[in-house]
Amino acid sequence: MFIRCIILLLLTNLSKALISNSTIHMDAMEIVSMHGVLLANSPAVYHKMQSLQCIMIDSCCPQIKPHLAEYSGSVTEFATAFLISCIVNLQNPASVKPCEVYDEMLILVRSDDFIKYIDCINTAAPEIESSIIDIEQTCSSHEIYIAMCDWNKRNAMESCERKNLMYAANRLNDDDYRTFVQERKKNLQFLMDTE
Numbered sequence: 001m002f003i004r005c006i007i008l009l010l011l012t013n014l015s016k017a018l019i020s021n022s023t024i025h026m027d028a029m030e031i032v033s034m035h036g037v038l039l040a041n042s043p044a045v046y047h048k049m050q051s052l053q054c055i056m057i058d059s060c061c062p063q064i065k066p067h068l069a070e071y072s073g074s075v076t077e078f079a080t081a082f083l084i085s086c087i088v089n090l091q092n093p094a095s096v097k098p099c100e101v102y103d104e105m106l107i108l109v110r111s112d113d114f115i116k117y118i119d120c121i122n123t124a125a126p127e128i129e130s131s132i133i134d135i136e137q138t139c140s141s142h143e144i145y146i147a148m149c150d151w152n153k154r155n156a157m158e159s160c161e162r163k164n165l166m167y168a169a170n171r172l173n174d175d176d177y178r179t180f181v182q183e184r185k186k187n188l189q190f191l192m193d194t195e
Helices: 002-014 021-041 044-060 062-071 077-086 103-109 111-128 141-149 154-167 175-195
Strands: none
Touching: 002 141, 021 154, 021 175, 044 062, 044 103, 044 111, 044 141, 062 077, 062 141, 077 103, 111 175, 154 175
């Protein structure tokens, strides 16, 4: 009976993906490269908004920087944390914290170019395939900040992507891992074709 349990345990563990580190590394490099192409071809209004968001983090709410990993798993959590840390004045909720980039951001989000960009993203969103696995936050706050604000630091972006892929490889079988990677690539390609 004991031997049967051991064999069953081994077979269960073998059913998980046996994806090599080199495969994960190559997949991460390819995904980050595609992401780089997407960023390079994104409209100026997207780059401007990202730049203003990073200036806001650096100048107006640096306290959020070490906690980005805590909030980045969900768009809602991130938006709420960003709003509370960077914009809302908790002593007087009717007012906002002073920050020199607010006016510039407000002008940008009201611009025709920004509205067209958001409409384009909203139109494309239903076509993006949802993942077969929810990735828990694997990246550090530093890596997330780099992904948001310093796109030239490819090593940190690849490190973050490798962590995501390793997370998936440890929870999926080989075929599902490959499907997961193909979905990520397909979604990036779709966004590149959309913009």
